Amino acid sequence: MLIGTIVKSNSHISYMCRVFGKLESAELPPPSAYSFGTFVTLEQVDGEGISLVGVIRDTFLINPQIDSLGPRLSSDRDLSVFSPDFLNEKGVLVDILVVGWLEGSEPHHGIPALSAQVGTRVETMRDAEVHSFHATQEQKFFAGYLPQLMARNDATVFSLLLTILDRLEPEFPDQSGVIGLLRNNLAWKSRVVPAG
Amino acid sequence: MQTLKIGTAKGPGENPHEFLFITPDDNGHCKIGEFVYYILEDVEGQRAVLGRIVQRAPVRLFPDSFMASPDVRPQEVASAIGYADDQSELFEVSVAVMGYFDPGLGAFVNPRALPRSGAVIYLTPSDMLAEVLSKRKLHQAGSAHVGSLLSRRAGEVPVVLDVNELASTHLSIIAGTGAGKSYLAGVTIEELMKPYNKGCVLVVDPHGEYDTLMDMQNDDQFVDGQYRPRVRVYKPNQVKVRMSTLTIDDLRYLMPTLGERMEAILTDAFNRMKRAKRDQYEDHWTLTDLYNAIDDVGQEKSDQGIDYGSSIQGLRWRLQRRFEHNETFHPTQHLDLNQLFRPGQCTVLQLNEVDQQDQQVVVATLLRRLLRARMDTERGKASEGDESHLPYPVFVLVEEAHHFAPASADVISSGVLKQILSEGRKFGVGVGLISQRPGKLDADVLSQCMTHFIMRIVNPIDQNSIASAVESVGRDLLDELPALTKGQVVIAGSALNTPVISQTRARHTRHGGTSVDAVAEWDSFFRGEDERQRDSGVVEFRASRNKVFRTEN
Numbered sequence: 001m002l003i004g005t006i007v008k009s010n011s012h013i014s015y016m017c018r019v020f021g022k023l024e025s026a027e028l029p030p031p032s033a034y035s036f037g038t039f040v041t042l043e044q045v046d047g048e049g050i051s052l053v054g055v056i057r058d059t060f061l062i063n064p065q066i067d068s069l070g071p072r073l074s075s076d077r078d079l080s081v082f083s084p085d086f087l088n089e090k091g092v093l094v095d096i097l098v099v100g101w102l103e104g105s106e107p108h109h110g111i112p113a114l115s116a117q118v119g120t121r122v123e124t125m126r127d128a129e130v131h132s133f134h135a136t137q138e139q140k141f142f143a144g145y146l147p148q149l150m151a152r153n154d155a156t157v158f159s160l161l162l163t164i165l166d167r168l169e170p171e172f173p174d175q176s177g178v179i180g181l182l183r184n185n186l187a188w189k190s191r192v193v194p195a196g
Numbered sequence: 197m198q199t200l201k202i203g204t205a206k207g208p209g210e211n212p213h214e215f216l217f218i219t220p221d222d223n224g225h226c227k228i229g230e231f232v233y234y235i236l237e238d239v240e241g242q243r244a245v246l247g248r249i250v251q252r253a254p255v256r257l258f259p260d261s262f263m264a265s266p267d268v269r270p271q272e273v274a275s276a277i278g279y280a281d282d283q284s285e286l287f288e289v290s291v292a293v294m295g296y297f298d299p300g301l302g303a304f305v306n307p308r309a310l311p312r313s314g315a316v317i318y319l320t321p322s323d324m325l326a327e328v329l330s331k332r333k334l335h336q337a338g339s340a341h342v343g344s345l346l347s348r349r350a351g352e353v354p355v356v357l358d359v360n361e362l363a364s365t366h367l368s369i370i371a372g373t374g375a376g377k378s379y380l381a382g383v384t385i386e387e388l389m390k391p392y393n394k395g396c397v398l399v400v401d402p403h404g405e406y407d408t409l410m411d412m413q414n415d416d417q418f419v420d421g422q423y424r425p426r427v428r429v430y431k432p433n434q435v436k437v438r439m440s441t442l443t444i445d446d447l448r449y450l451m452p453t454l455g456e457r458m459e460a461i462l463t464d465a466f467n468r469m470k471r472a473k474r475d476q477y478e479d480h481w482t483l484t485d486l487y488n489a490i491d492d493v494g495q496e497k498s499d500q501g502i503d504y505g506s507s508i509q510g511l512r513w514r515l516q517r518r519f520e521h522n523e524t525f526h527p528t529q530h531l532d533l534n535q536l537f538r539p540g541q542c543t544v545l546q547l548n549e550v551d552q553q554d555q556q557v558v559v560a561t562l563l564r565r566l567l568r569a570r571m572d573t574e575r576g577k578a579s580e581g582d583e584s585h586l587p588y589p590v591f592v593l594v595e596e597a598h599h600f601a602p603a604s605a606d607v608i609s610s611g612v613l614k615q616i617l618s619e620g621r622k623f624g625v626g627v628g629l630i631s632q633r634p635g636k637l638d639a640d641v642l643s644q645c646m647t648h649f650i651m652r653i654v655n656p657i658d659q660n661s662i663a664s665a666v667e668s669v670g671r672d673l674l675d676e677l678p679a680l681t682k683g684q685v686v687i688a689g690s691a692l693n694t695p696v697i698s699q700t701r702a703r704h705t706r707h708g709g710t711s712v713d714a715v716a717e718w719d720s721f722f723r724g725e726d727e728r729q730r731d732s733g734v735v736e737f738r739a740s741r742n743k744v745f746r747t748e749n
Contacts, residue, residue: 110278140275142275142276143278146278177267177268178276181268182276
């Protein structure tokens with residue numbers, strides 16, 4: 001499902017996506033479509049079948065009215081008639097962390113060479129696509145981006161990874177030992193160690 | 197020559213003659229004691245400089261958290277997060293440089309030039325090792341093949357000792373109980389008795405476990421043309437010491453409870469008797485001669501108005517009690533050196549039923565006579581036909597050596613053993629000492645042995661004794677001692693070019709020092725007892741008692 005377009009980047013692997021609002025898409029994405037930990041693809045960036053794969057790691061709400069405490073010509077009820085653009089300025093931004101890319105259907109984990117562009121369309125990945133992105137040719141679990149994310153000094157990363165592993169564990173029942181071990185190590189570092 | 201690259205030189209090690217290299221050790225070659233080499237290029241060309249691995253430490257391992265579950269291999273976890281290589285570990289290995297082998301010198305020469313950082317380190321090929329580790333070639337005259345290098349496949353690199361060094365500069369075999377020291381001693385004796393050595397060997401056997409060496413006489417491996425080794429086993433009742441070979445110190449040692457007066461009388465009488473015999477050009481004396489001399493001393497004192505009557509009687513009684521019913525000390529018979537020692541003959545002196553104090557005197561008198569005979573023969577004082585004419589070198593292997601040269605006490609055999617260890621080389625008398633308690637063995641005695649076989653030793657006191665007494669074994673090899681298993685032995689000293697860890701070869705003869713199968717013997721006794729008791733009716737009582745017991749339950 002298309003959820004929005006890239007409007008800004010914070011780094012080579014961190015992008016802001018504005019979630020489609022009214023009048024921007026035939027189908028308005030529900031909040032569950034851009035929830036924390038959702039895997040998305042950033043549409044082909046070079047025309048040769050390469051799409052970036054990212055995960056939503058943060059959400060921001062935009063409301064221009066919050067900084068405008070001055071007098072209004074229209075009441076809230078009449079805004080749709082007299083200032084419809086003003087209503088469109090309210091919206092949702094999601095922060096996407098790129099964790100790999102797809103070359104055709106072949107998954108690669110890590111930092112891609114190419115970047116997304118402003119206007120690049122962002123689409124959520126289906127469960128089968130997420131599974132395929134995390135499976136080796138031998139159908140073993142693979143999360144090569146995990147060390148890259150853990151190296152980021154970001155409080156939300158551990159929760160993000162725990163969310164991802166919780167979601168993937170049922171997908172790879174044969175690999176539940178490995179996933180469980182990684183999950184427990186993360187839980188120890190993010191929950192037990194800080195509390196100790 | 198097949199060469200295998202196993203690592204890359206990192207830099208100098210802790211000591212000036214050590215260097216470090218880094219290796220993934222894929223094939224598990226980098227064991228302590230293994231041999232590696234690097235190529236040294238200088239004005240004299242390229243030379244392979246050998247070294248021995250002395251330490252190994254991991255420098256890259258999986259995090260502990262990857263080992264949280266025994267069901268999940270850390271490699272799987274690493275693979276899941278993007279480390280696909282199955283080889284993950286890296287080791288830093290410390291190598292002590294031995295040097296390049298100089299065939300002219302027949303020894304290693306340390307070039308004092310360590311490998312440059314980044315130089316390739318190779319595993320020393322087995323054929324190169326076989327060429328340079330041993331001073332002798334396999335089955336060559338003067339060689340003793342006692343085992344093969346432990347770090348290589350069995351038999352791939354034979355450990356061959358130089359028998360001349362072994363027999364002249366003395367040997368020690370040190371091992372804890374059950375480590376295989378008697379087995380190794382058996383192997384060494386077999387090698388000495390091979391047709392290409394034709395050794396002249398005496399084994400002092402306080403436990404009576406070397407009689408299986410008789411097998412050598414009927415084993416084709418020991419036969420070559422006219423040569424077939426002879427093995428003579430002297431049973432405890434055949435071991436005789438002629439009274440006249442005892443010195444006054446021996447007598448005092450055998451009667452430790454003598455009072456001062458009795459000791460003075462004995463010394464006086466002994467000296468008088470020896471003087472009288474010397475005047476008559478006789479060397480032999482008997483207990484009767486000694487009694488007479490004691491009576492003469494008593495009479496002389498009595499004439500001077502001193503009454504030594506009770507001391508004289510007491511001394512005579514003690515001598516009677518000590519010697520008259522003792523099978524070991526005999527007025528005329530003793531072990532003839534020419535029968536004990538002959539090239540191609542292994543003589544086993546079983547002392548298992550002889551009192552320990554008597555054993556020490558037997559060994560002391562025998563070694564004293566042996567050394568005197570060799571000295572007299574070498575100096576031309578003894579000629580053919582003389583009892584003390586022994587015109588060939590001999591090797592004496594002493595089991596339970598700590599009984600004959602203990603650290604804590606000065607026993608009668610200590611002195612002559614020390615004399616042989618310090619002077620025996622010049623006169624062709626070599627000694628092999630076997631002990632399970634190096635801590636109880638005189639440190640001087642141990643340090644005089646120039647070749648050492650050291651097997652599994654766990655006791656820290658014994659380990660320290662070895663470390664302080666044995667110069668030729670490095671700390672790295674001594675650290676291995678508690679981890680050695682049965683038959684594995686550290687061999688170091690003059691009989692080899694460099695210390696090695698060896699696996700003892702299989703014996704050709706049966707091993708006589710096996711442990712008792714206690715359970716089997718108990719079972720056998722129990723069955724026999726059942727029969728005996730059944731015959732005497734006791735078993736019916738036991739059976740009826742069991743029946744009552746079962747009924748009550």
